[in-house]
Amino acid sequence: MKQANRERGCVLWFTGLSGSGKTTIAQEVENELLGAGVPVEILDGDVVRENLSKGLGFSKEDRDINIRRIAFVAHLLQRNGVFVITAAISPYRRVRHEARAMIKDFVEIYADAPLEVCEERDVKGLYAKARAGEIKGFTGIDDPYEAPEAPEITCHTDTETVQESAKKVMDRLIELKYIEA
Amino acid sequence: MKQANRERGCVLWFTGLSGSGKTTIAQEVENELLGAGVPVEILDGDVVRENLSKGLGFSKEDRDINIRRIAFVAHLLQRNGVFVITAAISPYRRVRHEARAMIKDFVEIYADAPLEVCEERDVKGLYAKARAGEIKGFTGIDDPYEAPEAPEITCHTDTETVQESAKKVMDRLIELKYIEA
Numbered sequence: 404m405k406q407a408n409r410e411r412g413c414v415l416w417f418t419g420l421s422g423s424g425k426t427t428i429a430q431e432v433e434n435e436l437l438g439a440g441v442p443v444e445i446l447d448g449d450v451v452r453e454n455l456s457k458g459l460g461f462s463k464e465d466r467d468i469n470i471r472r473i474a475f476v477a478h479l480l481q482r483n484g485v486f487v488i489t490a491a492i493s494p495y496r497r498v499r500h501e502a503r504a505m506i507k508d509f510v511e512i513y514a515d516a517p518l519e520v521c522e523e524r525d526v527k528g529l530y531a532k533a534r535a536g537e538i539k540g541f542t543g544i545d546d547p548y549e550a551p552e553a554p555e556i557t558c559h560t561d562t563e564t565v566q567e568s569a570k571k572v573m574d575r576l577i578e579l580k581y582i583e584a
Numbered sequence: 585m586k587q588a589n590r591e592r593g594c595v596l597w598f599t600g601l602s603g604s605g606k607t608t609i610a611q612e613v614e615n616e617l618l619g620a621g622v623p624v625e626i627l628d629g630d631v632v633r634e635n636l637s638k639g640l641g642f643s644k645e646d647r648d649i650n651i652r653r654i655a656f657v658a659h660l661l662q663r664n665g666v667f668v669i670t671a672a673i674s675p676y677r678r679v680r681h682e683a684r685a686m687i688k689d690f691v692e693i694y695a696d697a698p699l700e701v702c703e704e705r706d707v708k709g710l711y712a713k714a715r716a717g718e719i720k721g722f723t724g725i726d727d728p729y730e731a732p733e734a735p736e737i738t739c740h741t742d743t744e745t746v747q748e749s750a751k752k753v754m755d756r757l758i759e760l761k762y763i764e765a
Binding site: 444455457472475476480483484485 | 623625635636638649652653657660661
């Protein structure tokens with residue numbers, strides 16, 4: 404039985420292209436953490452946009468504001484001992500650095516899959532719309548995705564199973580002493 | 585020594601005119617709660633506007649959005665055992681009801697002082713500006729304040745000291761079993 408460090412908490416900050424598997428791994432990790440008796444909150448990109456950022460668009464400025472809000476809320480929860488999982492694309496390096504600087508107990512998880520793979524999956528049908536020009540400024544198509552330079556964890560979601568990726572995350576959390584083995 | 589119900593948490597939702605003493609009582613209550621070993625977060629109106637609602641104005645619609653965001657964040661914290669203190673004017677009854685319905689462990693605290701008293705205090709100089717027409721839609725001047733109908737606690741901040749008001753709040757929290765005596 405894993406034990407939580409109730410005093411500490413941390414933020415598991417997933418980043419990656421749309422369709423890279425962020426939310427899928429996040430949900431698997433959530434289950435593992437709940438099984439370990441840890442308080443967990445997922446701040447999913449879509450849920451946050453609905454509740455904190457309605458009215459914001461997808462310009463660089465609006466995306467940055469959205470990410471800063473996620474970071475603010477994640478920080479409030481984390482410093483009260485909660486394990487917070489964020490799963491927004493968060494494509495820009497600079498604002499991810501800002502989040503890391505504010506939060507400190509920050510574990511960056513890069514859901515790394517080639518664009519072609521994400522585009523082929525196209526779970527939400529968004530890539531097709533972006534290619535057709537119906538969505539502008541779509542990450543990976545006509546807006547940049549800036550990959551993390553030194554994430555705590557990289558999940559190669561094109562070659563790993565969800566379980567393998569989630570295990571990687573849990574093992575690293577033990578290594579970083581957020582969870583006891 | 586008071587003991588917290590770590591599993592429960594609650595939201596202390598202050599409401600009242602600008603200058604009615606919400607933040608002052610909130611800070612006193614925060615100290616008392618911290619002294620009782622309880623995890624506390626204050627979501628002050630100004631701090632929240634800076635971090636979650638930049639760009640929103642003071643129209644009814646924008647105020648409602650701002651209050652819903654506060655409620656959303658307060659709820660996330662509360663369900664993880666945190667005692668959350670909100671101290672925004674939150675002038676409209678309907679959206680306070682919404683917050684109560686979502687949060688459930690919701691303690692409404694009415695900072696009740698006559699408009700004349702608040703206006704005379706005018707700590708931030710806002711009433712003067714509102715009277716001069718430099719601020720539009722100011723609560724109590726040209727925008728309504730809808731007093732709570734059945735708040736858990738009413739603090740008469742024109743006749744009570746801050747300490748008396750804070751004691752009222754703490755006593756009620758014991759009564760409601762959020763804190764053990």
